[in-house]
Amino acid sequence: MRSLVALALVFSTATFADRVSDARKRRTHDLEHLVQKVGLTLPLDEVYLRVFKQERQVELWATSTRNGPMVLVKTYDICSASGEAGPKRKEGDLQVPEGFYEVPEFNAVSNYHLALKVSYPNASDRVRSDRVTPGGLIYLHGNCVSIGCIAIRDEPVEEVYLLALDAKRKPVRLDSFPSRLTRAELQTSDSPHAAFWKELLPGLEVFTRTHRPPAFTIDRKSGAYVVENTGK
Numbered sequence: 001m002r003s004l005v006a007l008a009l010v011f012s013t014a015t016f017a018d019r020v021s022d023a024r025k026r027r028t029h030d031l032e033h034l035v036q037k038v039g040l041t042l043p044l045d046e047v048y049l050r051v052f053k054q055e056r057q058v059e060l061w062a063t064s065t066r067n068g069p070m071v072l073v074k075t076y077d078i079c080s081a082s083g084e085a086g087p088k089r090k091e092g093d094l095q096v097p098e099g100f101y102e103v104p105e106f107n108a109v110s111n112y113h114l115a116l117k118v119s120y121p122n123a124s125d126r127v128r129s130d131r132v133t134p135g136g137l138i139y140l141h142g143n144c145v146s147i148g149c150i151a152i153r154d155e156p157v158e159e160v161y162l163l164a165l166d167a168k169r170k171p172v173r174l175d176s177f178p179s180r181l182t183r184a185e186l187q188t189s190d191s192p193h194a195a196f197w198k199e200l201l202p203g204l205e206v207f208t209r210t211h212r213p214p215a216f217t218i219d220r221k222s223g224a225y226v227v228e229n230t231g232k
Helices: 002-037 123-128 154-166 183-188 194-210
Strands: 046-052 057-063 071-077 099-103 106-110 113-117 139-141 172-177 216-218 225-227
Touching (some): 002 071, 002 106, 002 113, 046 154, 099 123, 099 194, 106 139, 123 216, 139 154, 172 194, 183 194
Antiparallel strands (some): 046 057, 099 172, 113 139, 216 225
16 A cells, blocks of 8 residues: 555656646747747746736746846736735735745646745735734646636746746746836825835836836835835
8 A cells, every 4th residue: 555655656746747847848939939029039037027916917028138128028817816906914815915026936746737936925024914824825826726826827827937947047026016007096096005006116117117127125114115216
């Protein structure tokens, strides 16, 4: 019986491990064509992911040169996402996080095909979220199921996973926004999250101007984001 269990575990591990190599075999030609269309070459130097919850989109931006301006490689549809506009603040609230994050881990043995971990809770979240149970294990993954994660379909997640995994510069940045925020919208917003969103807005504005991921600091006491290089 033990030998059967051990054999099953070995088979399962091998099957999971094959996901990345199988995806690479299937998708390498497509990925080469995809990046060539926007003037880039593989492997990419840097990948930047932007999530827009209201629009249900994930953008993949990239550059082939160190610290070079980024170009939009592709926009992916979010096929499943729980919660509503507003940041994640507690385990079980079903919210997709909002803020400036990184991808600290690539998971090829996920129950949701392939998965990129989101670095929630970050330093801001640890101040502002529930101190005991802020939640965690947030991923961008496949399989169209979400209880706080960002789900895109399996083929798209293979593209995102491989491009990000192979990027020379790590960690990969992933920023999550409630929507494509504008100053006009925030000036008239009566949302309880409006003040928080005003901290994120400069990140969108800086990227629009520079095509570089916005640099930022986090206030240790308040957890507030302070985006750098906000000069117009």
